[in-house]
Amino acid sequence: MSWFISPRKLREQGVLGMNQRNIEYISGYNDRRLFPLVDDKLKTKQLAMSAGLTVPPLVGVVEYQHQVNSIGELLKSQDAFCIKPSKGSGGKGILVIHDHDDQSYFKPNNQALTLADIKRHTSNILAGLFSLGGQPDKAIIEYLIHFDESFANYSYEGVPDIRIIVFKGFPVMAMMRLSTAASDGKANLHQGAVGVGIDIVSGKASYAIQHDRPVAKHPDTGMLLSDICIEGWPGLLNMAARCYEMSGLGYLGVDIVLDARQGPMLLELNARPGLAIQIANNQGLLKRFDAISALEDVHMPPEQRVDFVQRSFSA
Amino acid sequence: MQQKIPFYLLVILLICLGLGSAVYRHINLEIPWLPGETREVWSVEARVEFTALGEPVIAQMAIPETQQGFTLLEQSTASPGFGLSYLTEENIPAVRWSTQDAAGKQVLYYRAQFLLDAQQQRPWPDAPQVLAAPILSETTALVAERLIEQARLQSADQITMAAQLLNILQSDDQQVQLLLQDRSVEEAAMLLMQLAAIPARQVTALRLKNSRRNQDSRAYLMVYDTVHDVETEDQRVAFFNLATGKEGRPQRLLIWELGDRPLIDLEGGRNTRISFSMQRDVAPVQQALEQKYADVSAMQISLHSLPLEEQKLFRGLLLIPVGVMMVMLMRVLVGLRTSGTFMPVLIALALMQTALGAGLAGFVLLVVSGLVVRSYLSRLNLLLVARISAVIIIVILLTATFSVLAYNLRIVEGLNIIFFPMIIIAWTIERMSLLWEEEGGGEVMKQGGGSLLVALLAYVVMSNQYVQHLTFNFPGLQLVLLALVLLLGSYTGYRLIELFRFNALHGRNRNAAK
Ligand SMILES: Nc1ncnc2c1ncn2[C@@H]1O[C@H](COP(=O)(O)OP(=O)(O)O)[C@@H](O)[C@H]1O
Ligand SMILES: [Mg+2]
Numbered sequence: 080m081s082w083f084i085s086p087r088k089l090r091e092q093g094v095l096g097m098n099q100r101n102i103e104y105i106s107g108y109n110d111r112r113l114f115p116l117v118d119d120k121l122k123t124k125q126l127a128m129s130a131g132l133t134v135p136p137l138v139g140v141v142e143y144q145h146q147v148n149s150i151g152e153l154l155k156s157q158d159a160f161c162i163k164p165s166k167g168s169g170g171k172g173i174l175v176i177h178d179h180d181d182q183s184y185f186k187p188n189n190q191a192l193t194l195a196d197i198k199r200h201t202s203n204i205l206a207g208l209f210s211l212g213g214q215p216d217k218a219i220i221e222y223l224i225h226f227d228e229s230f231a232n233y234s235y236e237g238v239p240d241i242r243i244i245v246f247k248g249f250p251v252m253a254m255m256r257l258s259t260a261a262s263d264g265k266a267n268l269h270q271g272a273v274g275v276g277i278d279i280v281s282g283k284a285s286y287a288i289q290h291d292r293p294v295a296k297h298p299d300t301g302m303l304l305s306d307i308c309i310e311g312w313p314g315l316l317n318m319a320a321r322c323y324e325m326s327g328l329g330y331l332g333v334d335i336v337l338d339a340r341q342g343p344m345l346l347e348l349n350a351r352p353g354l355a356i357q358i359a360n361n362q363g364l365l366k367r368f369d370a371i372s373a374l375e376d377v378h379m380p381p382e383q384r385v386d387f388v389q390r391s392f393s394a
Numbered sequence: 395m396q397q398k399i400p401f402y403l404l405v406i407l408l409i410c411l412g413l414g415s416a417v418y419r420h421i422n423l424e425i426p427w428l429p430g431e432t433r434e435v436w437s438v439e440a441r442v443e444f445t446a447l448g449e450p451v452i453a454q455m456a457i458p459e460t461q462q463g464f465t466l467l468e469q470s471t472a473s474p475g476f477g478l479s480y481l482t483e484e485n486i487p488a489v490r491w492s493t494q495d496a497a498g499k500q501v502l503y504y505r506a507q508f509l510l511d512a513q514q515q516r517p518w519p520d521a522p523q524v525l526a527a528p529i530l531s532e533t534t535a536l537v538a539e540r541l542i543e544q545a546r547l548q549s550a551d552q553i554t555m556a557a558q559l560l561n562i563l564q565s566d567d568q569q570v571q572l573l574l575q576d577r578s579v580e581e582a583a584m585l586l587m588q589l590a591a592i593p594a595r596q597v598t599a600l601r602l603k604n605s606r607r608n609q610d611s612r613a614y615l616m617v618y619d620t621v622h623d624v625e626t627e628d629q630r631v632a633f634f635n636l637a638t639g640k641e642g643r644p645q646r647l648l649i650w651e652l653g654d655r656p657l658i659d660l661e662g663g664r665n666t667r668i669s670f671s672m673q674r675d676v677a678p679v680q681q682a683l684e685q686k687y688a689d690v691s692a693m694q695i696s697l698h699s700l701p702l703e704e705q706k707l708f709r710g711l712l713l714i715p716v717g718v719m720m721v722m723l724m725r726v727l728v729g730l731r732t733s734g735t736f737m738p739v740l741i742a743l744a745l746m747q748t749a750l751g752a753g754l755a756g757f758v759l760l761v762v763s764g765l766v767v768r769s770y771l772s773r774l775n776l777l778l779v780a781r782i783s784a785v786i787i788i789v790i791l792l793t794a795t796f797s798v799l800a801y802n803l804r805i806v807e808g809l810n811i812i813f814f815p816m817i818i819i820a821w822t823i824e825r826m827s828l829l830w831e832e833e834g835g836g837e838v839m840k841q842g843g844g845s846l847l848v849a850l851l852a853y854v855v856m857s858n859q860y861v862q863h864l865t866f867n868f869p870g871l872q873l874v875l876l877a878l879v880l881l882l883g884s885y886t887g888y889r890l891i892e893l894f895r896f897n898a899l900h901g902r903n904r905n906a907a908k
Contacts, residue, residue: 206778
């Protein structure tokens with residue numbers, strides 16, 4: 080195996096590159112006006128709720144510094160929660176607490192934090208430490224997602240999420256992200272999470288990578304990744320497809336998590352989805368985009384779009 | 395594709411405008427494409443010496459002006475006790491010294507600086523009227539007549555005829571001797587010109603030779619050919635050395651005076667003597683041109699017309715686009731990640747103020763010690779603004795400390811550390827320390843190294859003397875850069891690192907696998 084792949088070959092494979100993504104897809108299909116809707120998780124959440132999609136329930140929002148002091152009261156009612164910056168990205172500033180006793184707050188790796196730690200983290204979020212461009216931000220406190228039993232052995236200390244790329248409303252490619260010890264319980268690929276390519280038709284694993292290189296087993300649990308199969312896959316595809324009408328973005332990354340009790344939930348939307356999904360699926364995005372661009376009439380309801388995808392993109 | 399056409403037109407337009415203005419400046423303002431070219435600047439000094447008679451003195455001396463091949467840059471005089479004025483009499487520039495009373499030996503100096511300038515094409519003054527010849531004795535008139543007749547037969551026009559006449563004057567011919575009996579060669583030459591109706595001037599010229607003192611001026615005859623080229627108004631002139639009769643103007647022959655007059659006109663003194671000394675300087679083109687165009691129209695105004703301090707500022711400013719361009723190249727074509735998009739340019743700018751090695755060492759020292767302090771701050775539970783402010787203060791303190799230390803250790807370059815943009819460094823430290831906390835030292839090394847690498851590249855390009863010369867002297871080239879940036883900004887091909895990143899995507903034909 081050589082060190083690099085020739086540009087010609089990449090083009091043959093229909094691989095979407097960063098420059099082309101930025102110019103032709105992000106600027107081409109995503110109206111800048113709409114970015115704040117997806118860059119602000121709180122707005123996305125409200126939008127999704129009014130569109131009738133399930134989202135992780137909101138415990139509270141901390142908007143001003145003085146509210147930080149009373150955060151203890153807010154957290155009392157919750158035995159598990161997640162604090163995140165509303166305008167964060169790439170897993171930055173996300174604090175998951177899976178248990179607490181009003182004195183110590185436990186991270187998934189059982190590291191204990193004090194209430195002061197939580198407060199400091201929250202004021203960092205408010206000051207814009209984790210948000211795009213350092214702008215002041217809000218801290219969202221969310222219901223902790225309990226992941227589905229079927230994935231218990233596939234993820235190390237974190238909730239796996241499912242990323243689906245939606246082009247003009249058609250879900251075209253999917254990937255599951257499993258956190259690892261290396262990724263510190265977060266499911267962000269560049270931090271070392273495992274990306275599992277999911278066949279868009281069946282919801283079964285097709286390929287897997289870590290650090291952009293193929294893997295067969297989960298590095299921490301040793302589970303065979305090719306056994307992964309997502310229950311109720313068409314439901315997820317439908318959810319992803321509906322995000323198009325909801326957000327108006329033509330090139331969209333939809334992040335979905337599977338909650339053990341409430342089923343699939345929309346975690347966040349992304350107007351600048353990354354390109355690693357192509358490696359996880361061992362397949363370029365461009366051919367699928369082209370197939371959709373070639374359609375004469377793309378104005379169909381979400382179910383029909385999912386139908387079309389499942390008919391055309393069979394593995 | 396349709397909206398692409400105006401885009402490419404714009405790019406082409408920008409490139410043409412930019413290159414056009416550069417070519418214009420090259421041709422019209424003679425700015426060379428490459429740095430390091432030099433020009434000769436001659437300082438010529440006339441020393442006027444005379445004995446004053448103890449009464450009012452007026453000394454008026456003809457002075458040279460810009461002419462073909464020479465551009466006058468500046469002139470000055472040294473003449474203590476004398477009043478001074480510059481004047482122009484019958485189109486001939488002169489300097490006039492005057493004083494109420496002076497006695498004994500007096501010395502006056504006039505000094506001019508000339509740029510040896512092949513581009514200088516100022517036309518010579520128009521041909522003078524041919525004056526009626528003075529009344530001559532019969533034999534002389536006859537001899538002159540004969541000589542002119544002889545020359546006319548052997549010539550084609552006024553200039554060749556003048557050449558023939560001067561040639562004849564050099565011979566030992568008896569008739570010539572008769573003519574020269576009671577007049578000098580110069581007078582005889584002028585006389586023949588008058589009789590032959592050839593417009594000519596007797597001019598005083600100087601051969602410029604480096605580091606000469608006590609030189610005398612030379613007499614030249616300047617002959618006009620008015621018969622030819624009347625329509626084109628392009629008058630031909632030729633110079634003849636009256637001492638040798640040879641035709642031609644040597645390259646460094648400065649015509650001092652072309653008014654058919656004595657060089658100096660003195661009242662109230664005697665024993666006048668003028669001698670010349672000259673000195674050659676080799677000046678960088680920039681400096682020479684600066685003086686030459688010191689007072690031309692706004693159209694041609696260049697950054698050279700600004701005060702030196704501001705020029706320096708602009709030199710730096712005009713380099714920034716080049717640095718920005720390098721960052722773009724690295725990001726768009728290669729795919730390197732830097733912490734803070736254009737921070738590398740700022741680092742590069744700072745490096746240019748310092749010596750490279752010392753600058754790099756200073757930068758790394760600052761950032762590392764800043765990181766150490768910052769890691770303590772992060773335990774203090776501060777607000778972000780407070781933390782950044784604290785880091786800024788600490789960076790400044792560190793800078794001061796290092797400067798003093800370096801100075802006392804006699805490391806002069808150490809002082810240059812103050813050129814680093816403090817606020818930028820503070821932010822860099824803050825970002826890097828966050829990056830460290832969140833993603834570990836590896837990522838810090840990656841982004842920090844990437845930034846430094848790009849900064850170094852930008853530094854190498856920005857400190858290149860050719861780049862500096864071009865950006866400063868041809869500001870129009872910024873438009874070309876702009877065009878390139880636009881082009882780069884619309885490049886949709888793969889980045890270099892993507893060829894490695896997507897390496898795992900080696901062909902697997904999914905349709906065939908089914
Ligand atoms: N409510 C939650 N409960 C449990 N884990 C969560 C929750 N929210 C986020 N996470 C974890 O954090 C990761 C990143 O969250 P996400 O909302 O996508 O933020 P980002 O925009 O930074 O990627 C998720 O993949 C998941 O592993
Ligand atoms: Mg995410």
